[in-house]
Amino acid sequence: MFINCKSRKKPKSFSLILCLFLLCLLSGCGLRKAANQADGNQITLSPEPTNTMGVSDRTEEADTNNKVVTIEPSDTSNATEDPKIEDFSEMDKYFKDYTFDVSYDEKLAFYQRTFSIQGAFDLNRDGEADRINAVLKANYEEGSYIEVNGIKVTLDPFNPSGEIQIIDLDSKDSYVEVAIFDEGPSGDPNFKFFQYDGKELYSLGSIDRYALMDGQGKFISWFHLTNYFKPQFFSAWGEFKNKEYVITNHDVEQYIGKTYEVDGSGYFVPLDKNPENFFDHTVWDLETLREFKETKIKLLDIHIEPEDRTLNWFYVELPDGERGLLYFWIGD
Numbered sequence: 621m622f623i624n625c626k627s628r629k630k631p632k633s634f635s636l637i638l639c640l641f642l643l644c645l646l647s648g649c650g651l652r653k654a655a656n657q658a659d660g661n662q663i664t665l666s667p668e669p670t671n672t673m674g675v676s677d678r679t680e681e682a683d684t685n686n687k688v689v690t691i692e693p694s695d696t697s698n699a700t701e702d703p704k705i706e707d708f709s710e711m712d713k714y715f716k717d718y719t720f721d722v723s724y725d726e727k728l729a730f731y732q733r734t735f736s737i738q739g740a741f742d743l744n745r746d747g748e749a750d751r752i753n754a755v756l757k758a759n760y761e762e763g764s765y766i767e768v769n770g771i772k773v774t775l776d777p778f779n780p781s782g783e784i785q786i787i788d789l790d791s792k793d794s795y796v797e798v799a800i801f802d803e804g805p806s807g808d809p810n811f812k813f814f815q816y817d818g819k820e821l822y823s824l825g826s827i828d829r830y831a832l833m834d835g836q837g838k839f840i841s842w843f844h845l846t847n848y849f850k851p852q853f854f855s856a857w858g859e860f861k862n863k864e865y866v867i868t869n870h871d872v873e874q875y876i877g878k879t880y881e882v883d884g885s886g887y888f889v890p891l892d893k894n895p896e897n898f899f900d901h902t903v904w905d906l907e908t909l910r911e912f913k914e915t916k917i918k919l920l921d922i923h924i925e926p927e928d929r930t931l932n933w934f935y936v937e938l939p940d941g942e943r944g945l946l947y948f949w950i951g952d
């Protein structure tokens with residue numbers, strides 16, 4: 621189902637990648653920003669979850685919300701605190717068992733709905749329940765907001781579903797957060813987090829819906845995970861520091877040369893030699909699509925950038941000795 625619904629967007633994604641590549645050629649440092657920004661929108665902080673191509677014209681707005689994605693130098697990944705993937709789980713595990721009162725006009729189509737949300741939960745754990753109200757309108761229409769004890773933060777969701785959760789992002793602090801879901805403009809679902817400290821209501825930023833978290837403040841974006849590999853590994857992790865989301869690169873060299881079990885639909889382009897530029901060989905074609913089922917694949921190389929930790933391009937050897945580029949549909 622995932623693949624089917626995503627396949628429709630192949631040409632779009634290809635042009636996106638092509639555009640990114642051209643961007644890279646045309647403006648060296650521009651790319652760094654675009655890549656970070658793209659990351660930011662997928663996994664972290666932008667108030668406007670959107671795809672990379674939409675980012676440039678929204679960058680200013682994003683910056684005015686004081687949300688900056690910081691990428692720490694990759695050498696810090698050698699620090700002993702580098703997280704272990706076994707400690708991470710899907711976000712749902714950290715939702716509190718609390719249901720908000722959500723209402724909307726059922727006669728309206730999904731994309732036209734305005735969700736009115738009411739609830740009460742002790743967000744700063746001072747023993748007193750905090751009143752939470754939210755209005756969510758679609759398509760960046762004005763008038764969306766979240767309010768805690770009368771303190772309002774404006775929102776601009778693109779495709780809200782009315783889903784809102786209480787989540788404990790970090791068990792080490794005395795807060796629990798509010799998470800508001802947004803399906804995003806083109807299948808880039810994410811949660812936006814809000815923290816109330818008794819005085820202020822802060823927008824912490826957003827994280828892709830299928831990111832993992834450890835409940836101690838650390839996250840691994842779905843885009844930084846080998847979602848189809850067993851055992852799974854990751855290329856970066858992130859955490860909120862001083863209300864800013866900081867990404868730390870994780871060394872992936874250590875995973876090269878090992879054999880993994882691959883499951884799912886992936887694109888495979890036969891190539892005798894490890895290509896220098898994988899974008900040159902990327903084809904979003906049904907002919908290159910293969911089904912893998914517990915296929916033992918030897919990982920020969922990983923194509924990844926220090927600035928963009930999207931973990932999706934692998935040079936591999938199949939069980940029959942055939943070599944080529946393996947990659948997966950990751951949306952646009």
Ligand SMILES: [Ca+2]
Pocket residue numbers: 741742743744745746747748749750
């Ligand atoms: Ca309270």
Ligand SMILES: [Ca+2]
Pocket residue numbers: 788789790791792793794795796
């Ligand atoms: Ca907490």
